Amino acid sequence: MRVGVDVGGTNTDAVLMDGEQVVASFKAPTTADIGGGIVNAIRTVLAQSNVIAEHVESVMIGTTQFTNAFVEGRRLVEVGIIRAALPATLSVKPLLDFPERLANAVGDHAYLVPGGYEFDGREISPLGEKEVAEAARDIKRKGLGSVAISCVFSPINSDMEKRMAEIVRNEIPDVELTLSTDIGRVGLIERENAAIMNASLVELSKRVVGSFRDALKDLNIEAPFFVSQNDGTLMSADYVERYPVLTFASGPTNSMRGAARLSGQENAIVVDIGGTTTDVGVLVHGFPRESAVSVDIGGVRTNFRMPDILSIGLGGGSLVRDGAEGLTVGPDSVGYELTEKALVFGGETLTATDIAVAAGAVDIGDKSRVQHLSGTQIEQGLAEIHRLVEDAIDRVKTSVEDAPVVLVGGGSVLVTRDLRGASEVKIPDKSPVANAIGAGMAQVGGEIDRIFSYESEGRDASLTRAKEEATARAIAAGATADSVQILEVEELPLTYMPAGAVRLRVKAVGDLAISAGGDGQ
Numbered sequence: 087m088r089v090g091v092d093v094g095g096t097n098t099d100a101v102l103m104d105g106e107q108v109v110a111s112f113k114a115p116t117t118a119d120i121g122g123g124i125v126n127a128i129r130t131v132l133a134q135s136n137v138i139a140e141h142v143e144s145v146m147i148g149t150t151q152f153t154n155a156f157v158e159g160r161r162l163v164e165v166g167i168i169r170a171a172l173p174a175t176l177s178v179k180p181l182l183d184f185p186e187r188l189a190n191a192v193g194d195h196a197y198l199v200p201g202g203y204e205f206d207g208r209e210i211s212p213l214g215e216k217e218v219a220e221a222a223r224d225i226k227r228k229g230l231g232s233v234a235i236s237c238v239f240s241p242i243n244s245d246m247e248k249r250m251a252e253i254v255r256n257e258i259p260d261v262e263l264t265l266s267t268d269i270g271r272v273g274l275i276e277r278e279n280a281a282i283m284n285a286s287l288v289e290l291s292k293r294v295v296g297s298f299r300d301a302l303k304d305l306n307i308e309a310p311f312f313v314s315q316n317d318g319t320l321m322s323a324d325y326v327e328r329y330p331v332l333t334f335a336s337g338p339t340n341s342m343r344g345a346a347r348l349s350g351q352e353n354a355i356v357v358d359i360g361g362t363t364t365d366v367g368v369l370v371h372g373f374p375r376e377s378a379v380s381v382d383i384g385g386v387r388t389n390f391r392m393p394d395i396l397s398i399g400l401g402g403g404s405l406v407r408d409g410a411e412g413l414t415v416g417p418d419s420v421g422y423e424l425t426e427k428a429l430v431f432g433g434e435t436l437t438a439t440d441i442a443v444a445a446g447a448v449d450i451g452d453k454s455r456v457q458h459l460s461g462t463q464i465e466q467g468l469a470e471i472h473r474l475v476e477d478a479i480d481r482v483k484t485s486v487e488d489a490p491v492v493l494v495g496g497g498s499v500l501v502t503r504d505l506r507g508a509s510e511v512k513i514p515d516k517s518p519v520a521n522a523i524g525a526g527m528a529q530v531g532g533e534i535d536r537i538f539s540y541e542s543e544g545r546d547a548s549l550t551r552a553k554e555e556a557t558a559r560a561i562a563a564g565a566t567a568d569s570v571q572i573l574e575v576e577e578l579p580l581t582y583m584p585a586g587a588v589r590l591r592v593k594a595v596g597d598l599a600i601s602a603g604g605d606g607q
Contacts, residue, residue, distance in 0.1 A: 087102065087103070087104055087109075087137060087141045087142050087143055088102075088103050088142065088143055088144045088145065088146065088309075088526055089101070089102055089103070089128055089131065089132075089142055089144075089145045089146070089526065090103060090145075090146045090148075090340075090522040090523060090524070090525035090526020090527070090528075091124055091127055091128065091145070091146070091147045091148065091522055091525060092147075092148040092314075092337060092340050092341075092521035092522045092524070092525050093123065093124065093147075093148065093149050093150060093151075093337075097113050097114065097360070097361060097422070097496060098113075098114055098123040098124065098126075098127050099111070099112065099113050099127070099518070099519045099521055099522040100112045100113075100124075100127035100128055100130065100131050100519075100522050101131065101516075101519050101522040101523050101526050102131040102132065102134075102135050102137060102142075103523070103526045103527065106347070106527065108516055108519075108523060109131075109135045109137070110130075110131040110132075110134040110135040110137075111131065111516060111518075111519045111522070112127050112130045112131050112134070112519075113496060113518055113519055114126070114127070114130075124147065124298070124301055125301045125304060125305060128145070128301075128302075128305055128307070129305060132305075139305055139306040139307045139308075140306075140308070142307050142309045143309050144309050144310055144311065144312065144598060145302060145307060145309060145310075145311035145312070146311070146312050146313075146314060146320060146525040146526050146528060147298060147311060147312070147313050147314065147525065148313070148314040148333075148336050148337055148340045148521065148522075148524075148525045149294065149313065149314075149333060149336070150336075150337055151290070151294055152287050152290065152291065152294070152330040152331065152333050152334065153333070153334045153335070153383070155287065155290055156188075156283055156286070156287060156331075156334075156383065156384055157383065157384035158384075159187045159188050159191045159384075161289075161290045162188075162191045162192060162286040162287065162290070163192075163230075163231065163232050163285075163286055163287075163288070163289045163290075164191075164192055164193035164195060164228075164230055164232075164286075165192045165193065165195065165230065165232050165233065165234050165282055165285040165286050166195045166197070166221070166222075166225035166228070166230045166232070166233040166234070167180045167181070167195060167196040167197065167233070167234050167236070167278070167282060168196075168197045168199060168218060168221050168222075168233065168234075168235050168236070168250060168254070169196070169197070169198050169199070169235075169236045169237065169238075169278065170199055170200070170201030170202050170213055170214070170218075170235075170236070170237040170238065170246050170247070170250060171198055171199075171201065171202045171210070171237070171238045171274075172198055172199060172200040172201070172202075172210075172211065172214070173200070173210070173211065174202060174210050174238060175198070175202075175238060175274065176198070178274075178275060179196060179198075180196040180198075180236075180278060180282070181194070181196065181282070182275065183275070183279070183385075183386065183387055184279075184282075184385070184386055185384070185385040185386070188384060188385070188386065191286065192282060192285075192286045193230075195225065195228065195230060197217070197221035197224070197225075199213070199214040199217035199218050199221065199250075200212065200213065200214035200217060201213040201214060201237060201238075201246050201250075202237055202238030202239065202246070203237070203238055203239040203240070203242055203243050203246070204239065205239055205242065205537060205580075205587060207239075207242050207243050207539075210238060213246045213249060213250070215249070215253055218250050218253045218254065219253050219256075219257060221254075222253060222254040222256075222257035222258055223257055225254075225258065225261075226257060226258045231258075231260070231261060231262055231289070232261070232262040232263075232264070232285040232286065232288050232289070233254055233258075233261055233262070233263055233264070233285060234264045234266065234278070234281040234282045234284070234285040235247050235250050235251055235254070235263060235264065235265050235266065235281065236266040236274065236277065236278040236281055237250070237266070237267070238274055239272070239274075239537075240265075240266060240267040240277075241267055241270075241271065241272050241277075241535060241536045241537065242536060242537050244265070244267040247265045247266065247267050248265070251263050251265060262285065262288045262289075263285075264281045264282075264284045264285040264288070264328075264329075265281065266278050266280065266281035268329070269281055269284055269329060269331060269332070269390050270388065270389050270390045271389045271390065271391075271535040272389075272535065272536070272537060272589065273389045275387065276387050276388050276389035277388075277389055277390075279386050279387060279388050280331060280388040280389065280390045283331050283383070283386065283388065284329060284330060284331040287330040287331065288327070288328070288330065290330065291326060291327045291328075291330035292327055294330075295313075295323050295324075295326060295327050298311060298313075298323070299311075299323070310322070310323070311323055312528075312530075312564065312598065313326040313333060313336075314333065314336040314337075314339065314340050314524075314525045314528060315332040315333055315336055315339075315531075316332060316333065316334050316335040316336045316339050316391065316392055316393055317339065317373065317374070317376065317391050317393070317531055317533070317593070318339050318340075318342065318343045318373045318374055318393075318524070318528060318529075318531070319528055319529050319530050319531030319563075319595055320528045320529065320530050320531075320563075320564065320598065321333075321530070321563050321564065322530075322563060322564035325562075325563050325564065331388075331390065332390070332391075334383060334392065335392055335393055335395060337365075337521060338358060338365035338367060338374075338393060338395045338397075339367075339374050339393050339395075339524070340520075340521040340522070340524035340525045340528070341356065341358035341365065341494055341495065341520050341521040341524055342356045342358070342367050342369055342373075342374045342393070342524065343372070343373070343374075343523075343524035343527065343528060344494065344519075344520030344521055344522070344523035344524030344525075344527070345358070345369070345492040345494045345514070345517075345520050345524075346369050346372045346373075346492075347523060347524070347527055348492075348494070348514035348515065348516055348517060348520055348523065349492045349512045349514045351369065351490055351492055351512065352369060352370075352371055352372040353369055353370060353371070353490075354368075354369050354489065354490040354491065354492050355367070355368055355369075355479055355482060355483070355489050355490070355491045355492070355508070356368070356369055356491075356492050356494065357475060357478070357479065357491060357492070357493050357494070357495075357498075357501075358494050358495040358520070358521070359400065359401060359402070359475075359493065359494075359495040359496070359497030359498050359500055359501070360401045360402070360495045360496060360497055361401045361402045361403045361419065361421060361422065361424055361496065361497060362399075362401045362403055362404075362419040362421050363397050363398065363399060363400065363401055363419075364397070364398050364400040364401060364474070364475065364478065364495075364497070365395050365396070365397050366395070366396045366397075366398070366475075366478040366479060366481075366482050367393055367394060367395045367396070367482065368394065368482055368483075368484075369492075371573065371574070373573070374393035374394065374395070375393070375394045376391055376392065376393060376394060377391075377392045377393065377394040391533060391535075394482070396478055396481055396482050398416075398417070398474060398478050399416035399417020399418065399419065400415060400416050400417070400438070400471065400474045400475070400497075400500075401416070401419050401438065401497050402424060402437065402438055402439040402442075402496060402497040402499075402500065403419040403420040403421050403422075403423070403424040403427075403428070403437050403438070403439065404416035404417070404418070404419045404437060404438040405418050405419065405420065405435060405436070405437060406436045406437060406438060406440070406441060406467055407436075408463065412466065413463065413466040413467055413470055414470065415438055415441075415467060415470045415471055415474065416438070416474070419437075420433075420435055420437060424437065424439060428440055428451065429451075429455045429456050430443050430450065430451025430452050430453065430455050430456060431451045431452075432451075432452070432455070436459075438467070438471060438497070438500055439451075439497075439500075440455075440456050440459070441459075441463075441464060441467035441468060441471070441500075442499050442500050442502070443456055444456040444457075444459045444464050445464050445467075445468055445502060447499050447500070447502045448499040468502060468503075471500050471501070472501065472502075472503060472505065475501060475505060476505055476506045476507055479491060479505065479506075479507045479508065480506075480507050483507065487509075488507055488508060488509035489507070489508065489509055490508065490509050490510050490511075490512070491505060491507075491508040491509075491510070491511045491512070492511075492512045492513075492514065493511060493512065493513045493517065494513075494514070494517040494518070494520035494521075495517065495518065495520065495521070496518040498513050498517055498518070501513075529565070529595045529596060529597055529598070530560055530563050530564045530565035530595065530596055530597070530598055531560055531563065531565075531573075531593060531594065531595045531596075532556045532557065532558065532559025532560030532561070532562065532563055532565070532570075532593070532594045532595075533556055533559065533591070533592065533593045533594070534552055534555045534556045534559065534590070534591070534592050535589070535590070535591045536552065536555075536589070536590060537580065537587055537588070537589050537590075538551075538552065538587070538588055538589075538590055539586055539587055539588075540586035540587075540588050541586030542586075545588075548588070548590065549575070549590070549592075552575075552590045552592045553572050553575070553592055553594070555592070556572065556592040556593060556594040557570045557572070557594045559594070560594040560595060560596050561596070564598060565594075565595070565596030565597060565598065566596055566597055566598070567596075569596040569597040570594050570595065570596035571594065571595060571596065572592060572593070572594050573593045573594060573595050574591070574592070574593040575590070575591075575592050575593075576590070576591040576592075577589075577590060578590075578591075
């Protein structure tokens with residue numbers, strides 16, 4: 087028995103799963119007290135199924151708290167930033183592309199020291215250990231408790247970052263350290279940005295994870311819990327305390343993994359229609375297709391793994407307006423206040439849900455409150471909803487050929503007809519809680535993205551080493567060693583570099599090591 091919970095901007099969903107079978111499910115509007123909503127969700131599914139807390143083996147939680155906190159610039163801590171690069175990179179300083187409000191939130195505490203590597207692993211200059219120690223002492227004097235460490239081409243060789251971490255910890259024993267090579271990929275600025283993001287969130291991550299532990303304790307659940315990350319896999323609780331940025335975009339990812347399980351489709355387009363937004367992505371071998379470009383989060387470029395998700399302002403709570411240019415749907419929404427403000431629930435706001443009820447697509451609320459809508463309004467509303475979905479599908483496709491489409495989410499009732507560009511449209515059973523199912527069924531993953539020299543090391547040896555490192559990361563994140571499998575291997579020859587340079591990306595996944603706990607409880 088395991089519980090999956092996903093907290094969205096509009097609804098909190100929970101499922102109780104016995105193996106692959108969904109025993110009970112729950113959906114309710116998200117409350118201002120997110121932790122309380124999680125407790126209520128878990129308590130409800132246990133009560134529905136008459137399952138006692140002692141029978142729950144694990145709990146999986148998807149949360150948007152870290153994403154929201156960074157984007158909004160709230161509850162962040164100031165960060166000391168140490169980059170090993172001199173005499174290179176002087177023209178590109180840390181925080182260069184941070185919006186002013188976020189730069190102010192993390193503070194101006196950047197230190198550039200000698201060090202770094204060329205693309206082939208040769209040193210730019212030896213690490214300035216004295217300068218690192220001086221920077222650490224200044225950071226301690228300022229009272230900062232979190233430090234982000236970066237180094238030019240550290241994905242090639244992480245030795246300097248590890249040595250910098252040792253020096254900083256000797257000066258500040260209780261410091262929270264984030265090494266860029268543990269999070270980001272090749273590309274100094276984007277990788278450093280990801281490390282700074284993570285370092286700014288570590289105090290919040292401790293509080294959030296602590297609140298999850300307290301919630302489960304209140305429910306008398308002693309099982310370990312895990313948190314969804316954005317590649318469709320899970321992290322143990324103490325892992326997310328160290329790397330909270332890996333939860334970014336985990337909500338849509340959970341929905342896609344749940345859609346794959348519910349529909350039996352491993353290669354398809356998933357359209358997740360919620361109360362506020364519609365997230366559209368592509369399943370490849372049962373996992374979300376990853377973005378191949380830098381991802382912008384709150385105006386900051388990063389290059390850690392992120393799903394290739396297109397979000398549009400369409401959901402059950404989307405406002406419907408009849409203006410001079412015709413009827414529009416969204417992008418603004420009543421969100422979690424849908425059950426108060428929509429016409430069918432006694433409110434005064436015309437929403438996409440009201441259009442669906444008036445069209446007879448769904449029977450919820452008081453249908454008599456939308457009887458005044460004309461046939462033209464209803465038809466125009468449905469046409470606009472379908473146009474928005476079809477345009478989103480077209481934008482994520484990489485081929486002109488029609489593709490299978492899986493609809494999930496509570497707002498999937500908005501789609502009432504065939505979709506242009508879809509070879510077939512599936513709305514599987516339990517689709518409204520696909521996100522919680524995705525969280526509850528997730529595996530544990532590990533990934534590396536590094537440049538290897540085939541000329542000096544050989545292709546077979548490089549691939550073997552890359553696979554071993556990805557496997558080790560999966561195990562460190564909470565997977566059982568004997569269950570880990572290599573899911574994906576990508577080789578990208580770098581023809582503009584000498585020495586047979588090849589960029590290798592390897593992803594490994596495995597089953598949860600539930601008996602090991604892994605969350606520090």
